[in-house]
Amino acid sequence: MDTEVEDLIDVDTPMISIGTAAQLLGVSVHTLRMYEREGLIIPVKKDSKHRLYSHGDINRVKCIRNAINKMKFSIESIKSIYSMIPCWTIINCSDEHRKTCKAYNIHGKPCWTYKHEDNPCAGKDCRECIVYRHYSDCNRIKEGIKYYTR
């Protein structure tokens, strides 16, 4: 997309249908649904059960496709990479909450795919969370993991 046009559009506004998203990305609708089932993306679900994607979601899927096609990563490897984003540091969870948090103790999957009950993430809309929103492209993920694990 033209960068001037991109600047005018909020990257997080869900406004793209699943069919258009699939066309923009050169993938099938089935593939986008599979990524959602695997917890790699969280589109907005409208009452009608239609999904809407933002430009941030498009960038996220581009990063996923790049990892699969160019770097030969599996879906499981991509989940592991997401699990390395230290959400507990980013949202500043207490030591007490870390003791029982699956994202902190288990790894292997993105934090937003775990059911959180007794910690600050309980009941939060992960799509609105900085951890999900900010780490939507490959460079940010790489930089974030490097920064927080140095």
Ligand code: SF4
């Ligand atoms: S609110 Fe969701 S995305 Fe944010 S740190 Fe918690 S589980 Fe992860």
